[in-house]
């Protein structure tokens with residue numbers, strides 16, 4: 001494919017798809033024309049993959065997820081199709097700024113955080129490996145909110161990614177299902193008949209997901225909600241214009257917004273409806289596809305593997321049983337067994353508040369037949385294990401974790417430590433009954449986006465050094481190891497990092513009016529805001545360091561830029577106060593002439609996938625400082641290590657495995673282990689004891705209390721202070737000294753620039769295991785029983 005052909009196609013789309021003359025084309029027009037020209041080149045492999053799957057009647061995997069945090073798609077598709085040079089040349093020949101064209105694409109944020117981004121990496125790996133499959137989710141009209149800061153406080157605004165046409169999707173008016181809610185259940189002969197009281201239409205929108213080198217493409221099918229009857233003409237004719245449109249508005253509400261909360265059950269009926277809406281539509285589609293090829297539904301598990309991405313699609317258990325039993329006359333026991341053999345469930349968190357529970361009364365009202373079937377599923381389980389105390393319905397709630405466990409043939413955690421904790425904590429009783437069910441599949445990240453796309457400089461160096469095979473076989477990065485002893489390679493490695501830092505510094509300068517020194521250490525913590533992730537531990541250490549610098553200005557400080565990024569759930573007050581505190585501390589510290597040569601705090605608003613792509617390649621230090629036992633895995637931690645940042649972290653989630661891979665000597669470990677945290681909490685005075693033992697921590701808390709960062713307002717951070725001093729569940733205080741000391745080891749290590757770079761290069765060379773290709777191969781072998789088709 002050369003630039004001339006691509007240019008011709010761009011001009012064709014400009015004229016015939018967009019109706020624009022080149023002379024009047026805007027940036028949007030050019031971007032859309034390029035998108036459509038690239039999309040054309042995705043369609044051929046997409047059709048070929050689909051035809052091959054149909055021809056072989058292959059088993060497919062169906063990844064059901066409330067969230068897909070896909071970000072921008074254009075650059076990724078260009079890379080995967082090997083069109084980078086052609087696209088660059090075509091843009092130059094049209095006088096377009098290629099970087100600006102790429103940046104014009106809205107960042108599709110149909111997710112909150114790790115769980116949603118993992119789903120996007122999995123789509124990329126499934127297509128790269130030729131694993132036939134579909135992602136199924138919701139086409140939210142408004143993705144994750146846009147974050148800005150007003151006087152340091154988070155402000156949320158509705159996001160509007162669909163204001164412009166979404167160039168990647170194909171609308172499928174023919175692929176539509178009616179999805180019902182409410183109503184009643186009657187007995188019709190042997191089986192029950194559910195008559196829903198209301199209904200909406202789920203309409204499909206397909207986005208092809210192309211794999212590396214365009215060898216395979218799968219489909220991301222997102223459902224949009226529409227009214228069954230578009231418009232009430234009678235009401236309209238009587239002058240009731242709002243009433244006439246009301247039906248439509250009510251139906252569309254279901255796919256209107258992504259719930260901006262990744263940890264707590266919102267308790268909203270609408271959320272339950274969203275979950276059922278996309279799960280039921282997906283199952284109808286899956287069963288329809290199966291029945292087009294096969295007649296006996298008992299064979300479903302041999303042809304379909306349905307993965308539940310956390311409990312959000314857990315209603316798939318009863319809904320599949322309903323389809324098999326009520327609609328297709330399969331005996332109930334057999335329907336349960338068939339559904340179980342088809343379904344499997346991934347757990348992404350142990351936080352009790354994030355394990356979904358729905359009030360029984362709500363479930364019975366919105367999904368009356370499903371409530372009955374949940375009870376039948378529970379009865380069946382109880383009669384198989386009469387001594388067990390495990391209940392799906394308990395205390396008036398339906399527990400979706402238990403339901404998912406019982407209805408899945410495999411349950412997996414997302415890192416070795418987390419999978420062990422799943423066995424010993426949340427699902428201990430169920431694990432005792434089903435000892436083979438829980439397995440581990442450590443998360444991974446796609447090297448196409450997180451190295452090739454995000455870090456072109458380091459990618460070029462790697463390819464020059466070991467050739468390009470690493471992109472689809474990331475463990476080959478190990479071949480870099482011998483080059484760490486080569487001064488020429490190390491100089492080039494250091495140059496790539498430095499150039500990435502300069503680029504980020506320029507971006508901070510023109511986007512945020514804050515330029516930072518590229519020779520300072522870039523210390524980065526980017527992730528959702530949550531107390532367990534402990535951004536407040538980081539900012540407390542920053543305050544203590546600043547104090548120390550002012551007290552000892554001649555101590556030879558290592559210059560650092562503390563970079564934060566992330567959003568807090570709008571209803572999570574404590575997380576929002578931590579954001580406010582960070583911004584307040586930044587204002588004071590950045591204005592201090594004594595320390596400004598060594599210490600800066602920057603917090604660009606509206607962290608998203610695209611911002612991560614800028615920050616990660618420029619990072620020196622990766623902050624992975626969660627309370628041990630709380631971060632299920634982390635995936636940002638993997639992206640940083642891959643891009644040659646050193647980690648400061650606790651023994652939590654996948655940090656444990658990262659440290660094993662990169663070597664303990666190339667990882668800054670601090671803090672209590674998961675069992676030590678549990679033991680620490682036994683002492684009700686643990687926070688007071690820790691504060692008493694640490695003059696630094698005590699002083700840092702005091703500065704906040706005195707209003708040093710809040711214009712003298714000594715009440716502003718009362719809640720945070722009280723929390724730390726009295727109910728420090730996340731053991732910030734108990735880990736503080738260990739963290740502070742470890743940070744000073746980081747300072748010392750950074751001063752030996754050559755040694756630091758060698759450690760960074762070893763992190764890159766030894767992170768190949770964290771490719772999501774490895775993770776997907778694990779799911780294919782251990783959970784889905786599917787073979788690659790290429």
Ligand code: 7GP
Pocket residue numbers: 112113114115116118262263310348349354414443631632633634635653
């Ligand atoms: C996240 C976990 O917090 C993170 O540790 C993990 O790497 C990621 O999933 C992918 O497995 N969890 C969520 O994003 C989430 O929404 C609530 O969890 C169900």
